[in-house]
Amino acid sequence: MSFDINNSGPGVSDFILLKDLSEEGLLKNMKQRWEDGFIYTYIGNVIVSVNPYQPVNLYSKDIIELYRTNDTRDLPPHIYSLADITLRTMKYESQDQCIIISGESGSGKTEASKLIMEYIATIAGKNSRQVTVEHVKDQLLNSNPVLEAFGNAKTVRNDNSSRFGKYMDLQFDNNGNPSGGKINTYLLEKSRVVTQQANERNFHIFYQLLNGAEPALREKLKLKESAKYYKYLNETPDDIDDTNIDKDSLNKIINTMNSIGISYDDQYTLLEGIAAILHLGNIQFEVDEGGTTPGSKIVNNAAELLGINPNDLATALISRSINDYAGKTKKIIVPLDVEKAEFSRDALAKALYSYLFDFLIQKVNDQINSSGVDDSQKHVIGVLDIYGFEIFDKNSFEQLIINTCNEKLHQHFISYTLLSEREEYKRAGYSWDTNFYFSNQLERSKEMFQLIESKDKGIFALLDEECLMPVPSTSSFLNKLDRYHINHKYYDSFFWLKHYAGEVDYSIDDFVEKNNDTLHSDLVVALHSSNKETFRDLIPKSKIAKSSRVSRTPDTLGMQFRTSMSSLMKNVTSKTPHYIRCIKPNTTKSSNFFDESLCLAQCRYLGLLENIRARRQLPKYAVPIIQRTWRSYRAHRLLNGMKRSVTESGNDWINIKWEKEPANEKLKEAFNNLKYIYYREMVK
Numbered sequence: 001m002s003f004d005i006n007n008s009g010p011g012v013s014d015f016i017l018l019k020d021l022s023e024e025g026l027l028k029n030m031k032q033r034w035e036d037g038f039i040y041t042y043i044g045n046v047i048v049s050v051n052p053y054q055p056v057n058l059y060s061k062d063i064i065e066l067y068r069t070n071d072t073r074d075l076p077p078h079i080y081s082l083a084d085i086t087l088r089t090m091k092y093e094s095q096d097q098c099i100i101i102s103g104e105s106g107s108g109k110t111e112a113s114k115l116i117m118e119y120i121a122t123i124a125g126k127n128s129r130q131v132t133v134e135h136v137k138d139q140l141l142n143s144n145p146v147l148e149a150f151g152n153a154k155t156v157r158n159d160n161s162s163r164f165g166k167y168m169d170l171q172f173d174n175n176g177n178p179s180g181g182k183i184n185t186y187l188l189e190k191s192r193v194v195t196q197q198a199n200e201r202n203f204h205i206f207y208q209l210l211n212g213a214e215p216a217l218r219e220k221l222k223l224k225e226s227a228k229y230y231k232y233l234n235e236t237p238d239d240i241d242d243t244n245i246d247k248d249s250l251n252k253i254i255n256t257m258n259s260i261g262i263s264y265d266d267q268y269t270l271l272e273g274i275a276a277i278l279h280l281g282n283i284q285f286e287v288d289e290g291g292t293t294p295g296s297k298i299v300n301n302a303a304e305l306l307g308i309n310p311n312d313l314a315t316a317l318i319s320r321s322i323n324d325y326a327g328k329t330k331k332i333i334v335p336l337d338v339e340k341a342e343f344s345r346d347a348l349a350k351a352l353y354s355y356l357f358d359f360l361i362q363k364v365n366d367q368i369n370s371s372g373v374d375d376s377q378k379h380v381i382g383v384l385d386i387y388g389f390e391i392f393d394k395n396s397f398e399q400l401i402i403n404t405c406n407e408k409l410h411q412h413f414i415s416y417t418l419l420s421e422r423e424e425y426k427r428a429g430y431s432w433d434t435n436f437y438f439s440n441q442l443e444r445s446k447e448m449f450q451l452i453e454s455k456d457k458g459i460f461a462l463l464d465e466e467c468l469m470p471v472p473s474t475s476s477f478l479n480k481l482d483r484y485h486i487n488h489k490y491y492d493s494f495f496w497l498k499h500y501a502g503e504v505d506y507s508i509d510d511f512v513e514k515n516n517d518t519l520h521s522d523l524v525v526a527l528h529s530s531n532k533e534t535f536r537d538l539i540p541k542s543k544i545a546k547s548s549r550v551s552r553t554p555d556t557l558g559m560q561f562r563t564s565m566s567s568l569m570k571n572v573t574s575k576t577p578h579y580i581r582c583i584k585p586n587t588t589k590s591s592n593f594f595d596e597s598l599c600l601a602q603c604r605y606l607g608l609l610e611n612i613r614a615r616r617q618l619p620k621y622a623v624p625i626i627q628r629t630w631r632s633y634r635a636h637r638l639l640n641g642m643k644r645s646v647t648e649s650g651n652d653w654i655n656i657k658w659e660k661e662p663a664n665e666k667l668k669e670a671f672n673n674l675k676y677i678y679y680r681e682m683v684k
C-alpha cells in the first residue's frame, strides 16, 4: 500500500471515536486497519502501532516533509506526527520531552525508535548549520547497528531482539538544532552470554566475529572458525542459516565503528574481550588430588587475551576468599567444587560482557555527546525503548526484573499522563469524574511496590537477606515470602504475582543464585591485575574498592536493578511524556495473520480500552488536539485556562466561542487559527 495523504484508512483513525466501545469493537477496528496497511491509530495523543511484519511505504523524506509542513492531525495517523508534536513542544515550551515506547518483544519498538530518530534528525536541522546537523544525525543513526551487534540476539520471538533497555537523549541547542545525544542502557540480559534457550542465539557479535573475522584476526584471537566449537554458543541448530549474514555483518560493524569514530584500539579491545569470553566458556574443570583444576590450555588462551597471569586466573576460578565474620576483618580462602568453579567462570564471562557493553556505550557517547553546548542551553528528547511485560512458560528472575520495570512504567503512564491531564482540565474549569480504573490502578501499584520493593520485607529485600545467609536456600527464601506476604492480595505461594498485565508464575529455584550472580572479589582482583590498561579500566571503580574490603552488604543483582530503575524513573519523570504502544499481531512474524486473542491480551495489559474510556470522559465540549502553527500553538497554551463553549457545526469540526475574547490583537489572530476536533459521539 502506498501512502495517500487523504486516506486515513478504514474504521476510525482515533479509537476515541469508536462507536462500539468494547474489546470486540477495539479489535475489529485494529484488525480492519492493519489488514489494509494502516498500522497506526491514535488514542488522543497516544499512538498505537501494530507491527506490519513487511516493508510498508509509509516512510520517506517526502512523507516527513508532509508531516513537517502540515497540521499533522489533518494527515493519516503516523508515528511522524508524534515525533513532530514532541519536537515542537520541546522547542516552543522549552521543556524536556520523553517518548516512551512499550510493547512486547517483536512488537516493533526498536523500529519505532529509529523512525522517531530519523524524523527528528531530518527536520530538526532545517535551516541550520547543515554540516553539524548532518554529523550528529549520522552519529545517532549509525550507532544503532553497533549497539544491535552487542545488545541484540535472535530469540524465538524476534530475529533481532534487543536484550537491553535503551534510553537515548537527543540533545538540542537553544535554537532547537540537534547538538548531540547520550545513550543510557538498562537491564542487559547478561545470562544470555552463557546460556540460551533452544532455538535462540547468543548476542549477534559472537557469531559475527567467528564467521566474519579474517584469518589473521582469528589467529590473533586464537579462534576457530565455527560457532560449534564454543560451549557458550553451541545450542543453536539453525546457526548455519545465518553464517553468511554474520560474515557480512562484521565488516559492516567495523566500518560503522570507524565512521562513528571508535578507534582501532578500542575496537580491538572489544573483539579481544569477546574472544576471551568464548575461551572462558570452554574451560572445563576436573578434580584431582589437589582439588578442582581447570584445563590449562584454554585458561592460557583466555588469560593471554585478557592480559592476566594464567595462574592468577586459574586460582581465582577455583577458589574464593570469603569474609570471616567471627574475626570481622579477615578473609579466608575456600576451594570451590566443580559446580561452583563453573559458576565463577560463568559469572566472569557475564561480568566481562557487561563491562564490554558499557565500554562500547561510553565510546559511542564520547562521539555523540554534544560538546561546546553548555548544559543549561540543552534541551532533550528522550526515547525509551525497553522490554515489554513478559510471561513465558518458565518465568525466572529476569522476568521479575523486567515485569517490575513495566509496573513502574505503567504507574507512570497512569499517574503522569492521565491524571495530570485531568488536573489540567480541572484547572480550566471542567470536571472530569474520577476514573475508577485509574484510581484503582494507582492504588494497586502502591500495594504492588510495597510487596516487591519495600525496604525491609519486600521480595527483593528478603532475597538479599537470604543471600547473606551462610547457606542460602530457595526453601528458606520461600518460607520468608510466605511468612510476610501470604495474605497479600497480589501474592501467592510458590510463587505467583498478580501483575497489572496478568498473573505470572515465577520459577523460584534459581532466584538466590541469580541474585548473587555478581563477580566475586577475587575475580575482580584478577581482572584488575591485567597488564592491558583497557581491561583494567573496564571494571567500575566501586567494584575495585569493594573487592579490597570486607563487606557485609551483598552487591546483588536485585540491588543493581533497583538503583538503575530509580535512575531511569528519575530521568523519565522529569520530562513531558509521549507514548507509543506497540502491538504484535501474531507470533509467526506473518504479514497477513491477525491473531485476535494475542492482540486482545496486549490491548488488555496496555490498558488501551481504559485509556480510550478515560479520554471519552473528557469534557464534552471540545478537546484541543493539535496546534496548526506556532502562533496557534502558543495561543492554545495561553488560552487554555479560559472558559469556552462550543456550537456544533454539523461535521467533525466545531465552532468555538470564548467567553472572554483574548485582549491583544496578536492573540486574537492566533486564536482564529486555532482548530479543535470535535468528538461528535461525546456530545450526548
Ligand SMILES: Nc1ncnc2c1ncn2[C@@H]1O[C@H](COP(=O)(O)OP(=O)(O)OP(=O)(O)O)[C@@H](O)[C@H]1O
Pocket (backbone or CB within 6 Å): 051, 052, 053, 054, 055, 056, 103, 104, 105, 106, 107, 108, 109, 110, 111, 112, 158, 160, 161, 162, 163, 386, 387, 388, 582
Ligand atoms: N514499522 C515497521 N515496518 C516494517 N517492519 C517492521 C516495522 N516494525 C517492526 N517491523 C518488523 O518487526 C521486526 C521486529 O521489530 P523490533 O525489533 O522493532 O521489535 P521490538 O519490539 O524492538 O522487539 P524486542 O523487544 O525483541 O527488541 C523488525 O525486525 C521488522 O522486521
